[in-house]
Amino acid sequence: MLTRLLPEQVSKLWGIIKYAIEQSLPPIVGEHPDKMNRILSSLLSGKIQCWASYVRNEKSTKFEGVVLTEMLYDEASCTKNLLIYCLYGYEDVANDSWINGVKTLAKYAKGQGCNQMLAYTDVPYMIKMTEKLGGEAKYTLCTFNVKKIVQNLNGLDGE
Secondary structure, rough: EEHHHHHHHHHHOHHHHHHHHHHHHHOOOOOOHHHHHHHHHHHHHHHHEEEEEEEOOOOOOEEEEEEEEEEEEEEOOEEEEEEEEEEEEOOOOHHHHHHHHHHHHHHHHOOOOOOOOEEOOHHHHHHHHHOOOOOOOOOOOOOOOHHHHHHHHHHHHOO
């Protein structure tokens, strides 16, 4: 089951959530000495949403993972999308849990007026799951470290 956490719950569980975030930050996140505090601040203010995945039976509740989402708005096209900012499973997560989690996020995205759900991944299982659920995994994310690219381009001036 995937449940959106309230800011008070995020504060209470921050140690567990922080670990999951550190393990699964998207490639768009740069190095900043205060990044985790900024992420926490965004969670507590509601700019980013935190979701907990768990399985419950008669005897216990097992915490499976953490998902962070963020609303993205593209001004040029007036399009709103839900970005799965990061996703982390503490152990192997059953297919049913993944599918139910995607359903929950899709319902949330629809309720928020989103056109699509987006995510970054290089995990083959997640790519297969995306395709199995009717999504597309066809784009390659290209990133350029600004300092390195400037150095590399300066080295090409004489060629």
